[in-house]
Amino acid sequence: MARKVGVYTRISRDDEGESLGVARQQQDCERLADLRSWQVVKTYEDNDVSAFKRNVVRDEFELMLKDLRAGLIDGIVAYDLDRLARQPRDLERLIEIFDERPRLEFATVTNDINLGSPDGRTMARIMVAFANKSSHDASRRIKRKHLELAQQGKDSGGPAPYGWRKDDRTKVDPVAAEAIRKAQREILAGVRIGTIRTRWQQQGLGNPRAGTKRMAHHHVEQILTSPRLVGYRTYRGEILLGEDGEPVKGNWERINTLEEWEAVCAAVAERKQKHPGKSLARKYLLSGIARCGLCKTKIRGQINGRWEPGSKATRYTYQCSVVNGGCGKVSRTGEPVDMLIAQLVLEEQRTRAAVTAVPGEQRWLREDELEQVTQDIAQLVEAERSKQITVATLLQLLPAKERLRDELKLERARFYKEQKQAEAKGDAANLTVEDFFALPIERQQEIVLHSLSAVIINPAGRGRRKFDPSLIEPVWR
Ligand SMILES: [Zn+2]
Structure with a gap:
């Protein structure tokens, strides 16, 4: 007789405007159950409930745990582990039931994890721990929005980086751009970043901290080597690559040619190798x-x-x-x-x-x-x-x-x-x-x-x- 399983789906706010609605999750889960010759007898659907917020009760998730414990279903199919358990606490409650009833089934569409085996549990715990950690940094939705904009080559918000106009960050500020190019030529000639930093502080160039003329060393370095200079979009400090492995290009005016920029980066990197400091990457x-x-x-x-x-x-x-x-x-x-x-x-x-x-x-x-x-x-x-x-x-x-x-x-x-x-x-x-x-x-x-x-x-x-x-x-x- 086919094992009876429940399908768990959850819409999160992240799916807003995306195609991954409940219907699609449901379909994928059912297909997976079919493949394993399991019979889907019940669907649990939590709507727009964030699984990583601590105090939110997910009614259907709770009901599913109850059904599982009571033996009404013999297992769970979910779209992914994220949707099912964002909190290590929820995962542990689930694992507890799998301990009590050793023959329970488990499958997710996107990861191949078996909660019935010790290795699978370790894997699940690590994945949930990873996800949980990242969720707490900031709202996933905001982060996703940023990444989405980045992928389209759109600029991020906030004050204009040094080199671009304060009122329009897609346009080059000619004075700042010239200061950058001059400093880059100096770097290539062997001048140290510290020297440029001192001069910039004296001349009020760069982006000094509010109310002062002081700038951090790494800040000057960042201005002179920023991928933005050649139009590359970055995301969290890294050059963002498209699916083709090519950098995503932004919609702002460039200050350097690729050759100029690469030469400066190489010079700075070479100097660093001789004087190793901490890499921010x-x-x-x-x-x-x-x-x-x-x-x-x-x-x-x-x-x-x-x-x-x-x-x-x-x-x-x-x-x-x-x-x-x-x-x-x-x-x-x-x-x-x-x-x-x-x-x-x-x-x-x-x-x-x-x-x-x-x-x-x-x-x-x-x-x-x-x-x-x-x-x-x-x-x-x-x-x-x-x-x-x-x-x-x-x-x-x-x-x-x-x-x-x-x-x-x-x-x-x-x-x-x-x-x-x-x-x-x-x-x-x-x-x-x-x-x-x-x-x-x-x-x-x-x-x-x-x-x-x-x-x-x-x-x-x-x-x-x-x-x-x-x-x-x-x-x-
Ligand atoms: Zn290759």
Whole structure:
């Protein structure tokens, strides 16, 4: 007999004017239930209730939990995890019921998550935790509006950035633009940003803080390297890429040619490399590790450039980018890729730790070789001393032996240094996925690179919404 399931749908204010109404969610859920040979016996529909606001009671959600617990339905199909549970608290209540009734079914249209398995629960908890966190920054609706405008190349609101007219931020302010260009020429000639900052403060240029003439160093740098100078639209400090991997262009007048701007950015970046400071750019787990399945170029993470109903503004994408020399044809939503890779890598490291675990410290494998060559040298020296060989012969034979000995010693030092470093960093094999994502991103990347040399992201067909793990190809070391 077919399992009886309930379908949960929710309209959020974000869907306003979008096509992803309840009817569409309902249809997609029913199709999924069909695929699994489940029978949809009831529909729960919460209208325009934000799942991430703490104090809002979702009547139908509550009813569904009750029905689930009472055994009126044997499972749930929802459009996505977001709609179902935005608060970790709600998810835990759901998981509790799945604990009580182990054979319950669970499916969502957009993510492949099974609340019945421990891994699925971990995945769900992380996803809800991510979503919950981002929801609290600001209203999702406002953020989505901003992203939508950005994607259309429309300007954001607020005071005009330095270089453009205060009364019309699409028009260049000639005086400011000239000051920027002059400063850029100086940068290229080797002048430091700090020097330009001092001069600007004296001359009242730039955008000093209200009531003062003071400007922050990074503020001056930002003015001189802003992607806006060449018409690139940014979103949260990153160049926004369209679906084609090309930057989205804004509707304002430009101050630089691409060549001028790139030269200045390169000069500033080069200076920074010599004097490393903190980069303001956001980092993603697989930036520089992921590669495009078509052109094999390295892929970086980007704030999601694609606009589609049901997507969250806070999502990020691994996008093959024309800007970075790629084909621009491959992109994938970042979160499930990171989740998949984290799980695979941790699993592999657990397995490897179990296989290679030996009592005590691991020994360097060429210890015997080093001992041998050390003995050889001693014997040669002894042979010369006892007149078995001449000094000339000794000096012919010795250098090669000494070189080998020194190389081996160096290698041994390196080996033990790395072993010590690995110990100091703690054992990745015992990490849970949650532990992993709680680490600083640099550590996460190190752990991934320990197992993988790259992650190939293969192209997905057009219009495919669902994440397909088989298209993500880890390249093991
Ligand atoms: Zn590519």
